[in-house]
Every structure is written in structure tokens, then in C-alpha cells.
Amino acid sequence: MSAPPLTLALLNIMNQTGFVTALGFAFELSPWVVERAWSARPFDSIEAMHGAMMQVLNAAPLDDRLALIRxxxxxxxxxxxxxxxxxxxxxxxxxxxxxxxxxxxxxxxxxxxxxxxxxxxxxxxxxxxxxxxxxxxxxxxxxxxxxxxxxxxxxxxxxxxxxxxxxxxxxxx
Missing domain, CATH: 1.10.3330.10 (Oxo-4-hydroxy-4-carboxy-5-ureidoimidazoline decarboxylase)
Incomplete structure (x- = not known):
């Protein structure tokens, strides 16, 4: 039995652990970006969700951003x-x-x-x-x-x- 499709509606009701488990792969070995964006839910669109993640990334301390790059x-x-x-x-x-x-x-x-x-x-x-x-x-x-x-x-x-x-x-x- 395969997992149900990952929908925006499902992501919007997930707890933080589930949200990070589902999307933590998006930022290379750096699930902290997804984790910190969770609190911005609910998201109106995939674009808005990704935008929240990019706001987290851009607001992060330089050391965190460099760790993600590395x-x-x-x-x-x-x-x-x-x-x-x-x-x-x-x-x-x-x-x-x-x-x-x-x-x-x-x-x-x-x-x-x-x-x-x-x-x-x-x-x-x-x-x-x-x-x-x-x-x-x-x-x-x-x-x-x-x-x-x-x-x-x-x-x-x-x-x-x-x-x-x-x-x-x-x-x-």
C-alpha cells in the first residue's frame, strides 16, 4: 500500500514533526529551514509555503546560511x-x-x-x-x-x- 499523496491541505494540518519529516529533504541536509517555516501555516499555495521557507533562510544568521551552502x-x-x-x-x-x-x-x-x-x-x-x-x-x-x-x-x-x-x-x- 503506497502513502497518500502529499497535499498542501495535509501539510497545513500536520504537526511540526510530520511537516519536517515530509519536506525536510527540500533543503539539502538542512531540515531546520522547513522546521522554522512550519509556524507560518496555513499556506494558501505551494508558492506561499516555499516563500515562507525562503524568508526563514534569508533571515537566518550568516553561519546557518553558510552551513546550508556547505x-x-x-x-x-x-x-x-x-x-x-x-x-x-x-x-x-x-x-x-x-x-x-x-x-x-x-x-x-x-x-x-x-x-x-x-x-x-x-x-x-x-x-x-x-x-x-x-x-x-x-x-x-x-x-x-x-x-x-x-x-x-x-x-x-x-x-x-x-x-x-x-x-x-x-x-x-
Missing amino acids: AHPELAGKAAIARQLTAESTAEQAGAGLDKLTPEEFARFHDLNAAYGKRFGFPFIIAVRLNDKTSILRAMQARLSNDREAEIAEALLQIGLISKLRIQDAVTD
């Missing part, structure tokens, strides 16, 4: 090779073709991941479902010229896109 895996990195990604990250990276890189492409990702991590102190984040390996590599190269504050803002924007797509996949209105 919870994300490198694209085509060691965790992917070792199959240690979350189910969501595994599917997203595969969907962008990052599980089928040529040796040259893999080397390019490795080099850019290393340069990016050295420059900013956290992994490069992009909504891979909205990109392919070519556009991801192009963005990695371009974003290396950002300053740290701009790159933190861009990483959080991309996390917003990633989490929104994950929630839209899981919840029906």
Missing part, C-alpha cells in the same frame, strides 16, 4: 563517485548528465570545483535540473570572478530554485 555536494565530486549523495542530488546530477562525463569533462569539473572551493570556501551550487553540463561548466567559470558576498547571494538563489523544484515534485495543490 551541505551541498560538489557537482560530479567525490561524494557522487562514492554514491554518497542524497537521493535528490543523485537524481538531479544524473538528469544533467553529470553521471556520464568524459574523462576530460570530469577533469574540468574537478579543476573548477577545486578553484571555486579555494576561492569561496564552499561548493559551487546551481540548479542542475535547469541546466546541462555545458551551461554548468560555463557558469562555474563565470562565477569564479564574483566576490564572496555576490556568490553567497547567488548560491542562496540557486538553493531557492532547487528547493522549489523538489517541493513542486512532492506536493500537490
Whole structure:
């Protein structure tokens, strides 16, 4: 017997534990975002619910936001090779073709991941479902010229896109 579909109506009546259990996956290994947004219920729409979560994220202390950014895996990195990604990250990276890189492409990702991590102190984040390996590599190269504050803002924007797509996949209105 499969679980009933996850609806907005059901989420609106869940206790905090149930709500976090249902949606905690949306922000990579950081269910605190969902947990803190629970009190904003009831939500009129999936968009409003995600908006409340983004308000929590944007209002969080910098250390919390950086911890969320750092919870994300490198694209085509060691965790992917070792199959240690979350189910969501595994599917997203595969969907962008990052599980089928040529040796040259893999080397390019490795080099850019290393340069990016050295420059900013956290992994490069992009909504891979909205990109392919070519556009991801192009963005990695371009974003290396950002300053740290701009790159933190861009990483959080991309996390917003990633989490929104994950929630839209899981919840029906």
C-alpha cells in the first residue's frame, strides 16, 4: 500500500514533526529551514509555503546560511563517485548528465570545483535540473570572478530554485 499523496491541505494540518519529516529533504541536509517555516501555516499555495521557507533562510544568521551552502555536494565530486549523495542530488546530477562525463569533462569539473572551493570556501551550487553540463561548466567559470558576498547571494538563489523544484515534485495543490 503506497502513502497518500502529499497535499498542501495535509501539510497545513500536520504537526511540526510530520511537516519536517515530509519536506525536510527540500533543503539539502538542512531540515531546520522547513522546521522554522512550519509556524507560518496555513499556506494558501505551494508558492506561499516555499516563500515562507525562503524568508526563514534569508533571515537566518550568516553561519546557518553558510552551513546550508556547505551541505551541498560538489557537482560530479567525490561524494557522487562514492554514491554518497542524497537521493535528490543523485537524481538531479544524473538528469544533467553529470553521471556520464568524459574523462576530460570530469577533469574540468574537478579543476573548477577545486578553484571555486579555494576561492569561496564552499561548493559551487546551481540548479542542475535547469541546466546541462555545458551551461554548468560555463557558469562555474563565470562565477569564479564574483566576490564572496555576490556568490553567497547567488548560491542562496540557486538553493531557492532547487528547493522549489523538489517541493513542486512532492506536493500537490
